[in-house]
Amino acid sequence: MQDSYLHKGKRKILINYLRDKLGITDENVLNAINEIPRHLFLESIFADYAYEDRAFPIASQQTISHPSTVAEQTELLEVKEDEKILEIGTGCGYQTAVLIKMKALVYTIERQKSLYDFSKNKLRELNLFPKFQSFGDGFAGLPTYAPFDKIIVTCGAENLPTELLHQLKIGGKMVIPLGKFEHQTLYRFTKISEKEFEKEEFGAYKFVPMLGNTNV
Secondary structure, three states: OOOOOOOOOOOHHHHHHHHHEEEEOOOOHHHHHHHHOOOHHOHHHHHHHOOOOOOOHHHHOOEOOHHHHHHHHHHHHHOOOOOOEEEOOOOOHHHHHHHHHHOEEEEEEEEEEHHHHHHHHHHHHOOOHHHHHHHHOOHHHHOOOOOOEEEEEEEEEEOOHHHHHHHHEEEEEEEEEEEOOEEEEEEEEEEOOOOOEEEEEEEEEOOOOOOOOOOO
């Protein structure tokens, strides 16, 4: 499958929607989404709908998030060039690709082996390379590579994974949905000191659940 003029035109329509209807103002986020061919991360049967604001099923009973969710979470991260960003839940690799396109240094973890393999191959095909890509347990983070400037969690956790907060730099931010399935709220935590965090709330969302361990 190619990235045709039709696909590029649909992406421009999506960008206008994200900017004008949803109020996304970070042009770096919008430019990155405009450059990443989302349809290449989906099954071909969904390609015609890839630039609608919809989630779609991917392998291992997971989903690729709505473009609006990717845009909103990424904007809340306040990504700057060369920042170390830990992503929990690589999935198909679409969010990873957006962060890499924004020139972040991305460290990403996926617990589903089929998705780990798919995303690794897809990102390589598109010449997009994370600093480190891991098959492992997202709850544990990547302490070997900590501290991180930012952490993004792309799945909903019932309880706050405090181990991830410990892996943030002072001044760093983590964006994470918290709550039981179907009743999650998106939060941003900013690390003020080793024991002090600022918490901001950004409304209700629906994410696949965050699970521990790995699944081959």
